[in-house]
Amino acid sequence: MYIVAVGLNYKTAPVEIREKVSFDPSQIPVAMGQLREQKGVYENILVSTCNRTEVYAVVDLPDTGIYYIIKFLAGWFDLDIEEFKKCLYIYEGDEAVNHLLNVTCGLNSMVLGETQILGQVRTSFMHGQEYRTIGVIFNRLLKQAITFAKKAHTETAINTNAVSISYAAVELAKKVFGALINKEVLVFGTGEMGQLAVENLYGSGADHITVINRTFEKAKILAEKFNGKARKIEELSIVMAQSDILISSTGAKDYVITKEIMEPIVKKRKGRPLFMVDIAVPRDIDPRVAELDGVFLYDIDDLQDIVQANLTEREQAAEQIKIMIKDEIVNFNQWISMLGVVPIIGALKEKAQNIHDETLKSMERKLPNLSDREWKVINKHMKSIVNQMLKDPILFAKDASDKTSSKHSLNAFVKIFNIEDLVEEQKVAKLREEVKFDSIEDDDRTAVPAVQKGVTV
Amino acid sequence: METIIARLVEFTSLAYCIAVILLGMDFIQNKPKQKKYGLWILTGVLVLQTVALILQFVNSGRVTIFNVYEGLYFFSWVIIGFSIMANKFMKIDFQLFLTNVIGFIMMIIYSFSNTHHLIGNELHEQMISHLLVAHVILAILSYGAFALSFVLSAMYLYQYKNLKQKKWGQNLFRIGDLDKLEKSSGNLVVVGLPFLFVALVFGLQWAYVKVPDVIWYDVKIIGSILLFIVYGIYVYLRNVRNFHGKNLAVWNVVGFIFVLLNFFVLNSFSSFHIW
Numbered sequence: 001m002y003i004v005a006v007g008l009n010y011k012t013a014p015v016e017i018r019e020k021v022s023f024d025p026s027q028i029p030v031a032m033g034q035l036r037e038q039k040g041v042y043e044n045i046l047v048s049t050c051n052r053t054e055v056y057a058v059v060d061l062p063d064t065g066i067y068y069i070i071k072f073l074a075g076w077f078d079l080d081i082e083e084f085k086k087c088l089y090i091y092e093g094d095e096a097v098n099h100l101l102n103v104t105c106g107l108n109s110m111v112l113g114e115t116q117i118l119g120q121v122r123t124s125f126m127h128g129q130e131y132r133t134i135g136v137i138f139n140r141l142l143k144q145a146i147t148f149a150k151k152a153h154t155e156t157a158i159n160t161n162a163v164s165i166s167y168a169a170v171e172l173a174k175k176v177f178g179a180l181i182n183k184e185v186l187v188f189g190t191g192e193m194g195q196l197a198v199e200n201l202y203g204s205g206a207d208h209i210t211v212i213n214r215t216f217e218k219a220k221i222l223a224e225k226f227n228g229k230a231r232k233i234e235e236l237s238i239v240m241a242q243s244d245i246l247i248s249s250t251g252a253k254d255y256v257i258t259k260e261i262m263e264p265i266v267k268k269r270k271g272r273p274l275f276m277v278d279i280a281v282p283r284d285i286d287p288r289v290a291e292l293d294g295v296f297l298y299d300i301d302d303l304q305d306i307v308q309a310n311l312t313e314r315e316q317a318a319e320q321i322k323i324m325i326k327d328e329i330v331n332f333n334q335w336i337s338m339l340g341v342v343p344i345i346g347a348l349k350e351k352a353q354n355i356h357d358e359t360l361k362s363m364e365r366k367l368p369n370l371s372d373r374e375w376k377v378i379n380k381h382m383k384s385i386v387n388q389m390l391k392d393p394i395l396f397a398k399d400a401s402d403k404t405s406s407k408h409s410l411n412a413f414v415k416i417f418n419i420e421d422l423v424e425e426q427k428v429a430k431l432r433e434e435v436k437f438d439s440i441e442d443d444d445r446t447a448v449p450a451v452q453k454g455v456t457v
Numbered sequence: 458m459e460t461i462i463a464r465l466v467e468f469t470s471l472a473y474c475i476a477v478i479l480l481g482m483d484f485i486q487n488k489p490k491q492k493k494y495g496l497w498i499l500t501g502v503l504v505l506q507t508v509a510l511i512l513q514f515v516n517s518g519r520v521t522i523f524n525v526y527e528g529l530y531f532f533s534w535v536i537i538g539f540s541i542m543a544n545k546f547m548k549i550d551f552q553l554f555l556t557n558v559i560g561f562i563m564m565i566i567y568s569f570s571n572t573h574h575l576i577g578n579e580l581h582e583q584m585i586s587h588l589l590v591a592h593v594i595l596a597i598l599s600y601g602a603f604a605l606s607f608v609l610s611a612m613y614l615y616q617y618k619n620l621k622q623k624k625w626g627q628n629l630f631r632i633g634d635l636d637k638l639e640k641s642s643g644n645l646v647v648v649g650l651p652f653l654f655v656a657l658v659f660g661l662q663w664a665y666v667k668v669p670d671v672i673w674y675d676v677k678i679i680g681s682i683l684l685f686i687v688y689g690i691y692v693y694l695r696n697v698r699n700f701h702g703k704n705l706a707v708w709n710v711v712g713f714i715f716v717l718l719n720f721f722v723l724n725s726f727s728s729f730h731i732w
Contacts (some may be wrong), residue, residue: 157487161630171630175620178634271702273635294702296620309625 001042002062003137005096006069006088007054010110013087021077021084023048028124031076032133038068043138045124047103049117051110056100058137062092094329097141101325104149106158112314113158118149140335148328158317161310166196168306169277169298170204173245176275176296180206186243187211187228188236188256190218193279193300194249201245202226210239214250241265246276248284259288266292277303341397344410346429347422348393352386393417458516462509466530469505470568472498473537477561480554487627492553496544499537499557506534522593526570528720529563531594535601536560543605547641549633555608588663595656596681600716602649603688607713609642610706617703639702642709643695650688657681680715680723687712 008021023031028046035044040060047054055073059065070088074081091099099108104121106113125142128134134142153159162168170180177183185206187198190213198209209228212235213219219230231239240246240262250256257276266274276297278285283299290297360379370378393413400409414420479495482488510531513521521527540556543549612632619629632638660681664671672678691708694700 172620174634175616175629176635178636270698270700271704273702290621293704298623302623305623306625313627 001058001060001137002065002092003056003096003141004059004062004066004069005054005056005091005099006066006073007047007052008087008089009052009054009108012089017087018051018053020079021053021073021087022050023053025123029127029131032124032127033131034076035069035072036133038065038072040064040068043128043135044069044133045121045128045138045142047117047120047124049120052103052108054103056096056138058135066090066092094333097329097332098325100141100145101148101328102322104145105152105321105325106149107318107321111163112311112318113153115153115159118146118153121149122146136339137336141332144328144332148324152321152324156317156320157313158321159314161306161313163307163310163314165300165303165307166193166200168303168310169197169247169279170200172277172296172298172303172306173201173206173275174204176273177244180204180245182208183244184242185209185228185245185247186239187222188246188248189213189250189252189280189284190222191249191251191280194247195222197247197249197277197279198226201247206245210243212236212239237261237265240274241268244273244275246274247279248276249279250284252280252284253282255286256284257289258286259292262289262292262295266295269294279303341400341410343423343426344397344414344419345394346426347414347419348390348397348417350422350426351417351419352390356382356386458512462512462516465505465509465512466568469502469509470564472505473502473533473557473561473564476502477554477557480557484551484554487631496541496553499553500541503534503537503541506530506537510534520590520594522590522597526567528593528597529567529570532597532600532720533560533563533567535597536563536604539601539605543641547633547637549609549612549637549641550631551612552605552608555612556605559604559608586663586667588659588666592656592659592663595652595659599649599652599656600720602645602652603713603716606642606645606649606709607716609638609645610709610713613638613642613706614703614710617706639706642706643691646688646691646709646712647696650685650692653681653685653688657685676723677719680719684712684715684719687715 008017010018013021023046025048028048032044032046035041035046035055035057041057042060043058045056047056053073055069057065057069059069070081070085073079074084077084100121102108104118106115106117109117121142125134125138125146128138128142162171173180173183180201183206185198185201185208187194187209190211202209207227209223209226211219211223211226211228211230212233213222213230214233216230216232222228223230236257240257248257271294273294273296276285276289276295278297278299281300285297285299287297287299289295359382363378364375397410397413400413414423476495476498479491479498483492483495510521522531536556537560540553540560543556544553613635616629616632616635616638618624619632620635661678664678687708691705691712694708695705
């Protein structure tokens with residue numbers, strides 16, 4: 001069996017296609033259920049957001065599995081299969097796992113490092129468990145991906161600091177005031193960008209908002225939106241002296257707030273900081289105002305610079321995470337390898353135990369007069385012989401599972417010890433045990449993985 | 458016993474050095490793990506210093522704070538204790554490292570002074586009294602609060618500069634906000650000032666009782682009163698006149714420079730003050 005990923009995202013498909021190929025959240029479990037019925041698809045999950053639609057699946061054979069997944073998606077969205085294929089990316093084996101880990105960590109998102117996608121992958125995983133579209137392999141892989149993404153977000157700077165202009169203003173304000181609650185915010189002008197910045201400030205706890213605009217009626221409408229007050233433009237200097245934050249976005253052609261206007265205001269403030277954001281183009285605030293003590297003035301370019309600096313930091317963190325992903329893939333492959341070798345070791349031990357038990361019974365028949373102590377000694381020594389005999393073959397099997405030629409070596413191993421039937425029994429028992437542990441009842445579609453290298457399972 | 462104390466002090470200095478290096482690595486490269494290890498070692502250093510102080514007390518039969526070098530040792534103990542507490546309750550990045558750079562310098566001067574085993578020689582036994590012990594301890598506690606306050610004010614000025622000059626980067630986001638830095642540094646001065654006041658009162662009372670022919674215009678007395686005035690003005694401007702911002706932070710930095718002058722330099726010109 002093989003792991004594959006088939007999908008499209010904002011990099012491979014224009015918005016016209018993406019909006020067509022998008023599942024309503026309520027449709028996702030239904031679609032996953034139907035995907036499970038496709039030929040050669042053993043396990044699957046579906047992740048669908050406004051920027052991506054992806055199917056991850058464990059399939060019998062990659063080509064067949066991928067073909068039926070594409071056919072299913074094209075059929076679901078009523079698209080021409082050949083046209084649809086042009087927008088798709090397809091990954092197999094390690095690449096598919098790598099893609100899943102990248103997606104879950106937000107490295108494949110439009111906003112690098114965002115965490116929404118982690119929630120969406122988690123939801124799909126829950127659907128997979130609930131609707132039984134995932135088995136042993138995806139149960140493990142998705143748990144690993146979600147845990148790893150959380151770790152990546154905690155241990156690196158991938159999700160710290162703002163990457164949007166309006167939020168950058170909030171972040172800067174917080175660097176001056178800490179909490180924004182009870183801070184006096186003055187909104188000067190009713191420009192769209194200014195409103196967006198105020199919305200973010202309001203959302204971050206700044207709830208004392210005053211609006212001043214040349215047209216008083218417009219100021220009143222905006223103030224009502226934030227439960228604030230509207231004041232007349234003549235009161236600008238008075239309100240500025242009392243404010244902590246000023247957001248300016250008027251449509252004026254020249255500077256409205258000059259250094260000369262600000263000097264007496266700043267003097268009255270006795271060093272109390274004034275945070276000013278000039279989002280207007282052309283600018284409303286004379287840049288010389290920034291020379292005054294306690295005044296922190298930023299324009300739209302400054303905010304853009306912050307966003308860029310934060311993005312650079314996120315890119316550096318993304319590189320760090322990519323290195324960590326390599327280790328995760330190795331871990332997953334090791335688990336897969338062990339998944340194949342555990343039933344073999346179990347079968348070998350079972351066979352040895354059977355021989356041991358039968359030999360003891362035979363001895364019991366032939367030597368009925370032995371005392372309990374003598375039986376104990378014989379039993380102990382026979383066990384010791386069996387364990388010593390098995391030690392090296394078990395080590396060999398464990399080593400072989402890590403190697404490229406593991407499939408052939410382990411097949412030979414199984415044949416030498418003649419334990420084919422026992423291995424099959426062990427695999428079924430292990431599968432039942434794991435599925436029971438994860439509270440999923442599996443059906444006969446979840447086949448036992450073969451032992452192969454890489455994520456080919 | 459003296460040899461044991463000397464080895465213990467050397468070992469503590471080494472551990473302190475490692476702790477400061479680890480904290481410095483976090484300061485430069487943003488390594489939270491190093492900070493965690495640094496904090497653990499620092500806590501160990503505090504414990505070792507406490508043990509050394511107790512041993513010195515047992516060995517000499519008195520509180521060992523009666524010369525400049527013993528004072529330095531006690532000062533570094535206070536700084537470590539305060540910085541660990543501040544790290545726990547204020548949660549300001551970099552504070553732990555920067556405060557302990559000061560503490561470590563104090564510790565190093567003490568370690569290289571080679572006088573810690575000659576304690577008590579400078580001051581006549583008869584001169585020592587409870588008033589003097591209280592005076593020194595309270596003065597050093599106030600200096601500890603001022604040292605921490607100085608670090609926070611210096612960080613305020615650095616962050617102020619970052620925000621003014623639009624220097625975006627790790628440091629801007631790791632250092633706390635101006636409001637928190639300003640409030641915390643101000644509160645520490647408000648806490649330290651009464652300690653300094655009581656220390657001065659006890660010191661003057663001790664001098665009156667124990668030092669015959671004390672010169673009331675002695676540089677140390679004048680310096681300490683001036684120090685009290687400098688911090689008194691800071692508290693007045695901050696709490697009564699409601700001043701904020703950069704100038705207040707600069708005033709606080711100047712205040713701490715005055716603390717260092719008073720501690721290290723003015724003693725040399727004093728006719729009686731040797732601790």
